[in-house]
Amino acid sequence: DTGVSQDPRHKITKRGQNVTFRCDPISEHNRLYWYRQTLGQGPEFLTYFQNEAQLEKSRLLSDRFSAERPKGSFSTLEIQRTEQGDSAMYLCASSLAAGDPYEQYFGPGTRLTVT
């Protein structure tokens, strides 16, 4: 399978714990995006990488959220001191820098439940 992969697919954690999610983009894609989606809403942009550089981070994102893409391949999203409001589906997408950058391809998502 050469699509975007995410791990884990599901995560249940207690409030106050830290969690980390991983995304592996399509191999030739150098742009990577993280989104959050709650039930009945469209995806909400969190952050964006081109290669290893984090070029944009949503102003809505608290300092508890951090993302890395150390070698320009896979990326991790960490949430520190989780809150119940963090419960959502966390989606990763990737795209090419050359050609149309708006054709973003999504991974299956990581569903986070904070109890």
Next chain:
Amino acid sequence: QKEVEQNSGPLSVPEGAIASLNCTYSDRGSQSFFWYRQYSGKSPELIMFIYSNGDKEDGRFTAQLNKASQYVSLLIRDSQPSDSATYLCAVKLVGSNYQLIWGAGTKLIIKP
């Protein structure tokens, strides 16, 4: 605040009929528009994109764009039960070369 609006539905359409999904956007300068399909519990899947006024056809799907009226629509011909999903409209943020503004989606139900 830039907005993308969609009727949440559900929109119920008989099998074999045409399903019509609509989306309006607030930023008159918007240039790029996308339709994604999302099955329950799954991630969004790109169906079509459109940049120019008029119609763009791909198989059973037709995207229509009217920049003067600031709306974009998606028509699905010969609707099948497998088309039942939530359809998300996304618009590229003016001034950005990557950021999309998303609608909340319209739930489509195709009745056999």
